[in-house]
Amino acid sequence: MRPHTCLYVAYGLSLGLGLLCLVFVISWNSxxxxxxxxxxxxxxxxxxxxxxxxxxxxxxxxxxxxxxxxFTWGQRKFTWKLVHAGLMLLALVLSILGLCAVFDFHRGLQIPDLYSLHSWVGICTVVTFAFQWVLGLAGFLLPCSPWWFRIILKPFHVWLGKAILILSLASCISGLNEALLLTLNGAEPYSSLPVQAKFANFLGVLIVAFGIIVFGILSKTKWERPETDENAYPLLGENIS
Structure with a gap:
């Protein structure tokens, strides 16, 4: 199987797993x-x-x-930088709205905030994500950013991006487990593994599987975008590929 075919198979698998994650988490809460x-x-x-x-x-x-x-390699890298940054910004906005939902819920019922390990990891994840996005904006999208800063920032940006993915998976898995432990009690304890527990546990497995596939794609050096000599800011005469 050709390398590009393997990549597209892995990407298709990640899309399918991601869709299943959305279907399962919406169905569980509905x-x-x-x-x-x-x-x-x-x-x-x-x-x-x-x-x-x-x-x-x-x-x-x-x-x-x-x-x-x-299919993006033959196109201008700056265009896909904008796509990458836009998707990341949307992901960050959704994450912040998710925090607003839980904090507002806690305030309405006078429940303490940030007491569990899940909440600590989750807050650290979102804060790190926001820091990463601002740093990426300053380093890779602003034309005034110096070339030496981009060179130094790139490996750190890649490493921190993978770290945020790991933190995100840990946050979601621990959150699922915490929600089940707090919800399933009395006549239907979590330990008896009722249908809801099985469903949510399977959601957790899907989240882990999605993360493994994405991490695998990111870890394959032969699947990296080839470096080009195109100018991302042709009017400025800057090469920031």
């Missing part, structure tokens, strides 16, 4: 957890897992691999 609203009720909390899985995992993962797709 069928078992009462649906959605924005009134500081339990139904508002349900936006939290949906927005976090959508933004921090599925959209972030797809934005991270957009450079790797061979």
């Amino acid at each position: 069928y078992w957890r009462g649906g959605f609203s924005w009134d500081a009720s339990a139904q508002q909390f349900n936006w939290h897992p949906v927005l976090m899985v959508s933004g921090l995992v599925v959209l972030y993962g797809n934005a991270a691999v957009v450079y790797r797709l061979p």
